[in-house]
Amino acid sequence: MHFEIADAANQLTNFLGACYVLSILVAFLADTCIGRWKAVIISGCVEFLGLALLAVQAHYPKFKPPVCNVFDQNSHCEKVGGRNALLLFVSLYLLAIGSAGIKAALPSYGADQFDDKDPKEARQMSSFFNYILLAICVGGTTSLTLLVWVQDKKGWDFGFGLSAGAMFLGMIIFVAGLPMYRMQVVQGSNALIEIIRVYVAAIRNRKLQLPQDPSELCEINHDKEGEFQSHTDTFSSSSVVNIYWCSGS
Numbered sequence: 001m002h003f004e005i006a007d008a009a010n011q012l013t014n015f016l017g018a019c020y021v022l023s024i025l026v027a028f029l030a031d032t033c034i035g036r037w038k039a040v041i042i043s044g045c046v047e048f049l050g051l052a053l054l055a056v057q058a059h060y061p062k063f064k065p066p067v068c069n070v071f072d073q074n075s076h077c078e079k080v081g082g083r084n085a086l087l088l089f090v091s092l093y094l095l096a097i098g099s100a101g102i103k104a105a106l107p108s109y110g111a112d113q114f115d116d117k118d119p120k121e122a123r124q125m126s127s128f129f130n131y132i133l134l135a136i137c138v139g140g141t142t143s144l145t146l147l148v149w150v151q152d153k154k155g156w157d158f159g160f161g162l163s164a165g166a167m168f169l170g171m172i173i174f175v176a177g178l179p180m181y182r183m184q185v186v187q188g189s190n191a192l193i194e195i196i197r198v199y200v201a202a203i204r205n206r207k208l209q210l211p212q213d214p215s216e217l218c219e220i221n222h223d224k225e226g227e228f229q230s231h232t233d234t235f236s237s238s239s240v241v242n243i244y245w246c247s248g249s
Contacts (some may be wrong), residue, residue, distance in 0.1 A: 001064070001065065001079065001080040001085075001088060002065050002068060002077040002078060002079045002080065003079060003080075004079075011092075015092055015093070015095075015096055018093060018096040018097075018100070019096045019099050019100050019103070020100070020103075021100075022096060022097055022100035022101075023100040023101070023103045023104040024104070024192075025100075026039055026043065026097075026100050026101040026104040026105060027104035027105065027108075028192065030101075030104060030105045030108075031186070031191075032186070032193070033186065034186070035183075035184070035186045036105045036108055036109035036112065036184065037105075037109055037178070037181065037183065039101055039104070039105035039109075040101070040102065040105045040106050040109055040174065041171070041174070041175065042101065043097070043098045043099075043100070043101020043102050043104075043105060044098065044101075044102065044167065044170065044171040044174065045098070045171065046094050046097050046098035046101065047094070047095055047097075047098020047099055047101075047102065047167055048098070048164055048167040048168055048171065049094050049098075050091050050092065050093075050094030050095030050096075050097075050098055051091075051095060051160055051163045051164035051167055052160075052164045053087065053090065053091035053094065054088075054091045054092070054095070054156075054160040055156075055157050055160035055161040055163075055164055056157075057084070057087055057088060057091065058155065058156035058157040058159075058160055059155075059157035059161075063084050063087060064080065064084065065077070065078045065079060065080045065081075065084070066078055106132075107129070107132060110128050110129075110132060111125055111128070111129075112182055112184045113128075113181060113182050114128065143163075147159050147162065147163065150162060
C-alpha cells in the first residue's frame with residue numbers, strides 16, 4: 001500500500017494494540033451479556049470477514065494504488081487513499097476485533113467444558129490449555145513460514161485467502177460441536193466489575209467501626225461447607241480485607 005516505513009510501523013502498532021485492548025471489551029461483553037460461545041462465533045465470523053476483505057483488496061488492482069517499485073528511490077509511489085484506504089482499515093480492524101474476541105472468549109469457553117472439582121476433568125482442563133497453547137505456537141510458526149512463502153510466491157491474495165479459508169473451516173468445526181458443549185448460564189457479572197464493587201464498598205465503609213466478634217463481619221454461615229480465611233488485625237481498617245475474608249477461598 002506504499003506506506004512509509006515509519007507510518008507502516010505506526011499502523012502495525014495501532015493494529016496490535018487494538019487486538020489486545022479490544023479483548024478486554026469482548027471479555028466483558030461475553031461474561032455479562034452475550035455469553036462466551038456466542039462471543040466465539042461472532043468473533044470468528046468478524047475475523048473471517050476481515051480476512052476475506054483483505055483477500056479481495058489484494059486480488060483486484062482497482063482496490064490498490066498503482067504498481068510501483070518501492071525500492072527505487074527515484075520513483076514516486078502513490079500511497080493508498082480514499083475509499084481504498086477506508087477498505088483497508090475496515091478490513092484490518094475487523095480482523096483486530098475478531099482476533100480480540102477469539103483471544104478473550106475461546107480459552108475461557110474451553111475451560112467451561114470441564115469441572116475443576118472433578119480430579120479427572122481437572123487434569124483434562126490442564127491438558128486443554130497445554131494443547132491450545134501448542135496450537136497457538138504451531139499456528140504462529142505456520143503463518144510466519146508457510147503463509148509468508150505463499151504470499152511471496154503466489155501473492156498476498158492467496159495468503160489472505162488461505163487464512164480466511166482456515167478461519168472458515170475452524171468455525172465450521174466449532175459450530176459442529178455445539179450440541180456436545182456445556183453451556184454456562186450468563187452470570188451478568190464480570191471479575192472486573194466485582195473488583196470495582198469491592199473498592200467502592202471499601203470506600204463507603206471506611207468509617208465504620210469493626211465489631212468485637214469477627215464472625216459478624218460475614219453474611220455467610222460458617223457452618224456452611226467451605227474454607228474461610230482466618231481473621232487478623234492487619235489492615236483492619238480496610239473493608240477490602242474484611243470482604244475477602246468473608247468470601248472464603
